[in-house]
Amino acid sequence: MKKKKSALITGVTGQDGAYLAKFLLDKGYAVFGTYRRLSTPNFWRLQYLDIFDRVKLIPADLVDSTSIVEALMISEPDEVYHLAAQSFVGASFEQPVGAGEITGLGVPRMLEAIRSINPRIRFYQASTSELYGNSNTGVQTEETPFRPASPYSAAKLYGYWITRIYREGYGMFACNGILFNHESPLRGLEFVTRKISNAVAKIALGIEKELRLGNMEAQRDWGYAPEYVESMWLMLQQDKPDDYVIATNETHSVAEFARRAFATAGLDWEKYTRVDERFLRPIDVNFLRGDYTKAKEKLGWRPKVTFERLVEIMVKEDLERWGRWQQGKTFPWDAPSYPTEAGILTRALRV
Numbered sequence: 001m002k003k004k005k006s007a008l009i010t011g012v013t014g015q016d017g018a019y020l021a022k023f024l025l026d027k028g029y030a031v032f033g034t035y036r037r038l039s040t041p042n043f044w045r046l047q048y049l050d051i052f053d054r055v056k057l058i059p060a061d062l063v064d065s066t067s068i069v070e071a072l073m074i075s076e077p078d079e080v081y082h083l084a085a086q087s088f089v090g091a092s093f094e095q096p097v098g099a100g101e102i103t104g105l106g107v108p109r110m111l112e113a114i115r116s117i118n119p120r121i122r123f124y125q126a127s128t129s130e131l132y133g134n135s136n137t138g139v140q141t142e143e144t145p146f147r148p149a150s151p152y153s154a155a156k157l158y159g160y161w162i163t164r165i166y167r168e169g170y171g172m173f174a175c176n177g178i179l180f181n182h183e184s185p186l187r188g189l190e191f192v193t194r195k196i197s198n199a200v201a202k203i204a205l206g207i208e209k210e211l212r213l214g215n216m217e218a219q220r221d222w223g224y225a226p227e228y229v230e231s232m233w234l235m236l237q238q239d240k241p242d243d244y245v246i247a248t249n250e251t252h253s254v255a256e257f258a259r260r261a262f263a264t265a266g267l268d269w270e271k272y273t274r275v276d277e278r279f280l281r282p283i284d285v286n287f288l289r290g291d292y293t294k295a296k297e298k299l300g301w302r303p304k305v306t307f308e309r310l311v312e313i314m315v316k317e318d319l320e321r322w323g324r325w326q327q328g329k330t331f332p333w334d335a336p337s338y339p340t341e342a343g344i345l346t347r348a349l350r351v
């Protein structure tokens with residue numbers, strides 16, 4: 001009998017890791033995922049998608065090469081999806097060395113381990129539209145120059161190039177997915193879209209009174225995460241390794257997201273939203289919009305869920321969750337144990 005294809009996902013406990021695990025399980029893969037041994041494990045997304053028992057979990061940390069080697073030896077993968085990173089841009093200004101160590105150096109630790117264990121393993125690197133920074137060129141393609149504007153994106157730039165260097169230097173099948181922002185009800189609460197949808201639900205149900213945001217003029221190309229993970233898989237099924245932009249080619253501001261989200265719950269956003277300078281970054285990326293023509297032509301990938309529908313999906317799901325919570329129901333979910341941001345001290349408070 002033909003052996004099942006096997007995939008190793010680093011960062012399987014994150015938004016993309018969980019959706020990708022589900023996608024690959026549905027395709028018949030044996031799915032292995034690395035997770036960090038925290039004092040309290042973070043498996044809620046896998047439980048939420050009802051796949052916790054089907055993913056084979058391996059403890060590994062990107063700062064520890066031995067654990068990466070171990071994960072590869074245990075899983076013997078055909079494909080590695082390297083998604084683990086310290087992915088919150090705001091936090092990378094607070095912990096720039098950590099960003100370099102984990103998000104940057106984590107990539108050659110993966111690639112070196114693969115090269116020495118089995119260089120035929122196909123490798124996906126989670127690159128990002130943050131690489132463009134404020135390159136101000138309008139619509140961004142695979143050819144647009146990068147100009148990182150945060151410790152996070154500087155680290156990702158290193159990851160992007162080291163992936164290309166292993167592809168060109170060692171002939172490895174290594175691809176960069178340059179993914180623009182993608183969101184879902186499984187998005188972390190630090191990120192602006194989920195922060196908004198969660199706050200809208202709480203305000204609508206009388207649990208919270210206001211929402212405090214930073215730069216509301218920033219514009220992003222927001223897509224729907226479950227669709228984006230398919231593109232990762234498609235990249236690794238091609239005859240040749242390459243880099244691809246994955247985006248919607250549509251841009252909306254944070255203010256627009258907030259206005260729509262409040263409207264979904266029948267509320268006027270201006271009554272509840274305030275600017276709080278704690279959420280401003282030392283430098284911000286003002287505008288992102290991706291041209292996914294290459295992915296459409298070569299991978300047959302295109303986005304389907306619109307911006308309007310994305311906002312609706314996220315707000316409705318958070319409304320439903322908080323409604324169940326008010327009825328005393330319990331289920332795998334992050335928000336009830338998330339601390340109120342008023343208690344979080346950041347460097348911005350000192351400047």
Ligand code: NAP
Binds near residue numbers: 011017042084179
């Ligand atoms: P996420 O939800 O923040 O997940 C990040 C994952 O990385 C989590 O599983 C986290 O584990 C793990 N991780 C963090 N530090 C680690 C370490 N030192 N060792 C091992 N694992 C570690 O991020 P995401 O939205 O799914 O994004 C997945 C990847 O795509 C990231 O590399 C991100 O930078 C990149 N990306 C995301 C987007 C987007 O819009 N979502 C766009 C472009 C690129 P814990 O659960 O233990 O924290």
Ligand code: GDD
Binds near residue numbers: 182192
């Ligand atoms: N998080 C957050 N919180 N962002 C805010 C807030 C706030 O209260 N107020 C305004 N913003 C603005 C940020 O300044 C930024 O311009 C924009 O909203 C989006 O912020 P995030 O949702 O934190 O995402 P990001 O664009 O910085 O980074 C995400 O997308 C990248 C791809 O472009 C992350 O997923 C990265 O890992 C990913 O690479």
